[in-house]
Amino acid sequence: AWIVAGALVVALVVGTVGAAYSPLFAVERIEVVGTSALPADQVAAALSGQIGTPLALVDDSAVKQALVAFPLVESYTLQARPPHDLVVRIVERTPIGAVQSDAGWSVVDAAGVVLSTTPDRPAGTAAIAADGGLSSPAFTAIAEVMRALPASIRSQVTDASATGRDDVTLRLGDAGAKVVWGSVDKTPLKAALLESAMTAKPAGSVSCYDVSSPDVLVVCAG
Structure with a gap:
């Protein structure tokens, strides 16, 4: 009885593994989720080479190679x-702004990855001026601040703009209200203070917010 039971278990395992690697479980549909700016159908089309492959044998390296063509994929x-x-x-x-070069305006994320380049500055995109370029401490500081800001x-x-890690400055809205951020120290606290100050006094009604010293918030009259 034990021999028969053992043989049945082995047969079940072999059958299950065999089925998993067979066309019975081959890829017939690729569903792409989590995209917003990136068209999901384009991603699915780029991965169409996996159609017909058993799910257990999907080639992760081939998937990675196909997705490299989409800079928006983090x-x-x-x-x-x-x-x-x-x-x-x-x-x-997540785009944080655009930097200008001889090639035009390049939209970048916080890691300095170029997501797109156009001749003109994209509407609604912050212009980033960082001394030393995308690999500089100045850009890293700007990126840290931009990522900490509430989306609103x-x-x-x-x-x-910034020349280093200690002098980040922002401009807000059509009125150009200035935000003196200073260093990236206590950036989460500064972001919370700025949000609170802007709720009480919107950017159109003041000329500056100074959060460089979080213990003393300064709001300049318009």
Whole structure:
């Protein structure tokens, strides 16, 4: 009886593994989730080479190579959903602004990855001026500040500049209210203080917010 039971277990395991690697569980549909700026259908089309591949044999290196063509993709995960679905979960890069060069205006994320380049500055994008370029401490400081800002404030930033990690300055809205940020020390606290100050006195009604010293918030009259 023990021999028969053992043989049945082995047969079940072999059958299950065999089925998993067979066309019975081949990819027939690729579902891309998590995208907003990136067209999901384009990503799915780029991965169409995996159609017909058993879910257990999906080539992760080939998937990675296909997704390299999409600069907006920051990371991804694959999920097999038997019997025939491959789910690709995308995390997109978040643009923080645009830098100007001889090639035009390049939209970048906080890591300095160029997401797109156009002749003219994209509407609604902050112009970034960082001494030393995208690999400089100045850009790293600007990126840290921009990522810490609430989305409602980040969308109002028209200009962000710095010469190093200790002198970040922002401009807000059409009126150009100045935000003196100073160093990146206590950036989360400064972001919270700025949000509170802008709720009480919107950017159109003042000329500056100084959060460089979080213990003494300064709001300049318009």
